[in-house]
Amino acid sequence: MSTDEGVDRLVRVADPGGLGGLGDLGGVKQDLLEEIMSGSEPDRVVEVPRRRLRVRRFAGVVTAAAVLMSVVPAAVVLRGQAEGGGVSPIPTVDAGVVYAPLAMAAAERNPRLLIDRAGWKVTDLSGFAEEQGMIRFRRGGRELEMNWYSASVYAYRYSDRLADGPAKSVRVDGWPGELFQNLNGDFTVLLRPRDDVFVEMSTSGSWSRADLDRILADIVRVDVRTWLAALPAEMVMPVRERAVRVLVGVPLPPGFDGASLDGIGVSDSYQFGVGVASRVGCGWIAEWQRARASGDEAAVRRAADALRGSHGWRVLRDLDGAGDWAEVFWEYADEVAAGTVRAGYVQALGCR
Known part of the structure; x- marks a missing residue:
């Protein structure tokens, strides 16, 4: 099985939209994780637009142009x-x-x-x-x-x-x-x-x-x-394999596409964590907006619960120890969970 197929299967098995085993990779069979981690198919090369990713002394600009084959x-x-x-x-x-x-x-x-x-x-x-x-x-x-x-x-x-x-x-x-x-x-x-x-x-x-x-x-x-x-080896690890580790304990929004991670590219652990958390968080905010517009109260609650629970995501706790981006994420996540969303979240969180 290719790495891409493994991640897509992971997303399906995780039952996006539910909060039980949604993003809890510990609940996924070990052999599935081994398949994903051992995949050797090339990551796709994707260029992404420039955007501010972290709020600390160096406001890094991440423009990934290529990854290891x-x-x-x-x-x-x-x-x-x-x-x-x-x-x-x-x-x-x-x-x-x-x-x-x-x-x-x-x-x-x-x-x-x-x-x-x-x-x-x-x-x-x-x-x-x-x-x-x-x-x-x-x-x-x-x-x-x-x-x-x-x-x-x-x-x-x-x-x-x-x-x-x-x-x-x-x-x-x-x-x-x-x-x-x-x-x-x-x-x-x-x-x-x-x-x-x-x-x-x-x-x-x-x-x-x-x-x-x-x-x-x-x-x-x-x-x-x-x-x-x-x-460093971690910086050049294939994106999907690296993302599997970062996503442990993180609930994935409905329809989350593993291909969205390809654009993160080669980067240090802080930038990579921001890239992954951004895509997941933006996906949940988009789901909350969709559900609210359609009157799907159950989906609204699921999205709100996921964003409220982001304070427990290991990836964000790790980021919080190294910079300010996690604090910005939690500010917007808490507002959405409370029932409001500001248009500024798109730029602040790097949503695309």
């Missing part, structure tokens, strides 16, 4: 690096790893920069589209965030950075750019447009200019397969 287990060999006996985090990828052609094409168009120094890990990722995206690296109390944008907005970003003071020339793996430092001591590096995109790097935490110079010297541009392989 399949991954054959392969050993990853790390190159040694003389830094306290550590190793480089940049892998040499086994040829057995196979990616969807469109995933390869999307990665080909983005900058694919990695920090070739031991201890730096990718902690956040919001998609990787051909013109914009974000990847964040962390080591200890320091973070370096890389955002890439269309070259068309470079002049604006450069002019905006000049408010911090004059630019100083730097190079990153041969890529010329300018360095700025604001009054708070944080650094920003703007790499000049290349291949129709440019990169803006920004620091947070305690950085000196010497610290930054060392890291800039260790940033390298890698090939497509190496860049994809360097991402």
Whole structure:
């Protein structure tokens, strides 16, 4: 059975519209879950419109352009690096790893920069589209965030950075750019447009200019397969398999289509959780509106109960510990459960 078929079967077995085993995946037979989790069919590649997904320091924009086709287990060999006996985090990828052609094409168009120094890990990722995206690296109390944008907005970003003071020339793996430092001591590096995109790097935490110079010297541009392989395994897990885990204990609205999850794409756990919860919550609000308009009081109560019960969804509790989006979700969910709905929920929750 394919992964897609497994999720669709899961939705049917869960009896959408009832609140008993509706979204309780623990009530679904173990063999069904194993079928879903072991599926190897490719996820469909879907582009989604830009939208604000989280309300915290980084208002991430998620534009998923591609996902893994399949991954054959392969050993990853790390190159040694003389830094306290550590190793480089940049892998040499086994040829057995196979990616969807469109995933390869999307990665080909983005900058694919990695920090070739031991201890730096990718902690956040919001998609990787051909013109914009974000990847964040962390080591200890320091973070370096890389955002890439269309070259068309470079002049604006450069002019905006000049408010911090004059630019100083730097190079990153041969890529010329300018360095700025604001009054708070944080650094920003703007790499000049290349291949129709440019990169803006920004620091947070305690950085000196010497610290930054060392890291800039260790940033390298890698090939497509190496860049994809360097991402944490969870971020590149096929969407449907990942969603099965997130949906444990979450009631699904009537007619919920597993294909709606495909657009979430490659992202960190926060962005992914938001994407899944958004689709489920928006589905319940739409069901509440439909039921109320048709006078189906039983369906109105079911939808209200589902939204009221969202305070117990594990995915939202996890999100609440990392950002503010869950609080926004609960605000709108509670209003609907109480009998009112504001038009602003569409934008606030990212409904499509």
